[in-house]
Amino acid sequence: MKNQDFTTDLLVDQKPDEVFNAINNVRGWWQGEIEGNTEKLNDEFTYRMEEFHFSKQKLVEVVPNKKIVWLVTDSKLNFIKDKNEWTGTKIIFEILEKNNKTQLRFTHMGLAPEIECYRDCSNAWQQLIQQSLFSLITTGKGKKVF
Numbered sequence: 001m002k003n004q005d006f007t008t009d010l011l012v013d014q015k016p017d018e019v020f021n022a023i024n025n026v027r028g029w030w031q032g033e034i035e036g037n038t039e040k041l042n043d044e045f046t047y048r049m050e051e052f053h054f055s056k057q058k059l060v061e062v063v064p065n066k067k068i069v070w071l072v073t074d075s076k077l078n079f080i081k082d083k084n085e086w087t088g089t090k091i092i093f094e095i096l097e098k099n100n101k102t103q104l105r106f107t108h109m110g111l112a113p114e115i116e117c118y119r120d121c122s123n124a125w126q127q128l129i130q131q132s133l134f135s136l137i138t139t140g141k142g143k144k145v146f
Contacts (some may be wrong), residue, residue, distance in 0.1 A: 004112050004113055005107050005108060005109045005110065005111060005112055006107065006108045006111040006112070006118070006121070006122045006125060007105065007106065007107045007108075008105075008106050008125065008126055008129050008130060009103060009104065009105050009106070010103065010104040010106075010129065010130065010133070010134055010137070011098065011101050011102070011103050011104075012101060012102050012104070012134070012137050012138055013101055013102075013138075014102055014137050014138065015102060016065040016066070016095045016097060016102050017064075017065045018102075018137060019065075019095050019102050019104055019137055020064060020065045020066075020068070020095055022133060022136045022137045023068055023093050023104075023133070024038055024039040024068070025038075025136065026038040026045065026047075028136045028141075028142045029128060029132040029133040029135075029136045029142035030047060030128060030132070031049070031128075031132070031142075031144060031145065031146065032047055032048055032049035032050075032053070033046075033047070033048040033049075034046070034047055034048075035048075038059070039059075040059065040062060041059055041060075041061070041062045042058065042059060042060075043058070043059045044056060044057065044058045044059075044073070045057055051078055052077070052078050052079055053075075053076075053077055053078070053079075054074075054075065054076040054077075055072050055074065055075040055076075055077075055086050056072065056073045056074040056075070057070040057071065057072055057073070057091065058070065058071045058073050060090075065095060066094070066095050066096075067092070067093065067094050067095065068092075068093040069090055069091070069092050069093075070090065070091040070092075071088075071089075071090055072086045072087055072088065072089045072090070072091065073087065074087055075087045077117055077121075079117070079120065080116040080117045081116060082115075082116060085115055085116060085117050086110070086111075086117075086121075088110065089108060089109055089110030089111060090107075090108075090109040090110065091106075091107075091108050091109075092105075092106070092107040092108075092109060093105075093106055094107070104129075104133075104137075106125070106129045108121070108122075108125060111125075124146070127145040127146065128145060131143045131145050132144070132145050
């Protein structure tokens with residue numbers, strides 16, 4: 001069976017630099033406690049959602065207005081058996097121009113149907129990207145989704 005990483009796309013009227021800047025404004029769209037820097041190559045930040053989710057991300061690739069890659073260097077997901085399931089996965093944001101619009105392709109590489117948190121985590125990402133990040137890009141304000 002082929003590994004199917006979670007992917008979702010957005011298409012917006014805003015320019016690539018606006019999409020890039022919104023993604024880097026992690027506190028503006030990813031709900032929870034975020035500590036650390038989230039904008040430049042080698043920046044590291046932690047994310048915590050109450051007692052359920054902790055993860056540490058490092059920006060390992062940053063191509064202005066085109067691509068951002070976070071490597072999850074540590075994780076503790078308290079709602080599944082393998083609490084470190086995210087550790088070593090990559091969260092990828094690719095920005096493309098398409099028919100005078102900007103497409104954002106979000107991929108969580110390593111978040112695949114065969115792992116335990118796939119259903120809950122992919123549903124959370126779907127809401128965060130399609131609603132909160134979309135709102136931040138298009139209106140300047142993220143949307144609370146949970």
